[in-house]
Amino acid sequence: MKLSNEVKVGITVLLAVVVAIVGFRFMRDIPIFRQSMEISATFDRADGISSGSLVYIQGVRVGSVNRIALTPETRVNIRMRIDTDVPIPRGSIARLTSLGIVEGKSIVIELGTSDQFVEFGEEIEGIYAETMMEVLGQRGEELGDDVSNAIYELNMFLRQLNETLNDDARMTLNETLNNVSSTTGKVAEILEGKQQEIDTAIESGSRMLSQLDTLITDSRPQVEALMETIEKNIAELEGVRIELESAASNFNEILEKINRGEGTIGLLVNDPSMYENLDSLTIELNNLIKGINENPGRYLRHMSIIDIF
């Protein structure tokens, strides 16, 4: 079929336009044949984000940044085109963050748990997460100061230590060490000198113990004989004790007889008349002696001393 010039031009232009539109939407990450979801979020700042930056949910790329605008409150409103069948719950959070050290910035949507879902064009909460590199960049100076301070102080400490350990101190330390060394040497010497005596002492101790042992072994028969004798004596003592016992019982019998008033001693002990006689005798004797004392002449009238003697 021969195409006319007009048709050729028409085909070329039409194809170019279609390819251009498809290519443009493809590069902008817009789904080619259907309308996508669009949401927005407001951040404090938007470093590293540009139109076309990628949007992730759970690490899966779901869309891209569409438009970035400064709000009157000097925050940054970012519109994102989201192309996913998964609905985004209300209360989801858009986090502007970096996925790696060398990767550019991206927006990560952390899904909420609400039952209601974000509608087209709705706004969700945005959080600008500072990356490690930024924190390092901002606080690097501070950190560097800290480190250099620490090193300076360490240096000071070492210098002071050095100063403290000046030559005098070092000498003293050396002397001390020398003294300790010599003391230890002396102790060793002493131990060495007394070694023989200590040996002797230990030897005699050991000998004594062995002699004791020998002694015990040697005198065993004597001891046994002694023990035998003692046992014999004890047996004899037993015999004595039995005799004593019988003697005691005899004596008991005698005492019982006495108690019962049998025999002379029994009467003596048990009959009170004798005691009464004795008692009255004593009284009369007393009276006699008193009478003599009071009136000796009465009794001495009939007597003269010469007569008596």
Add this chain to the structure above:
Amino acid sequence: MYALKELGKYTTLLYQALRSSTEFGTYRKNLFHELVKVGYDSVPIIILVGIFTGSVMTLQSAYQLEFAFIPLSTIGAIVSESILIELAAVISGLVLAGKVGARVATELGTMRVSEQIDALESMGFNSVSFLVVPRVLAGILMFPVLYIVASVFGIGGGLAAGYFSGSVPPADFLKGARMFFYPWNVVFGFLKSFVFGFIITTVACYKGYYAKGGAEGVGRATTEATVMGCIYILLADFILAALLL
């Protein structure tokens, strides 16, 4: 003085073309002929140019960045952005300066030296409207179309080269290309191709329309049209970049 005279003649020709551009009936048939010659017939060479530009860009970027501590997606970004901003428009422009510019200058030059243009004029035809306007219009209209072709095949060629050489996985390439895709770059590329189309065709028409001195004159006109077209493309590229970026 010579340059000023040339500029004046060039501007006069453009003015005549602009004034006669309303005479659509005069150049309607020629316009479609030219659109096919400039656009439709140039598509194969532009596809070839696009594919090779993109694949060479990818391979060389991958080679240069082999030891750098950067993600592979950067290569995709470099290739696609370079193609959209610069290469698709400029390299196609240079190729078309040879293909289209030379043809236009030769056609018009031959018609001039064989006094066909004078014949047209004596028959009461507006030769500018009949010969120049359709060619310039074809350039203006078709170069953006060719830019699209060059861009698509350039990025596709880069992607394919990365895939087949194993240096850049297509996913990384596309990720980078999308991450740094700014619509303004495409607009800028369109604008460039529009300007280049205008420059190539007007310079070629001017050189051919005012050719003189037989076959040698036609040859000189063709050479000048091609060389000056290329120079003006590079110059315009610089000016546009300085003004618009």
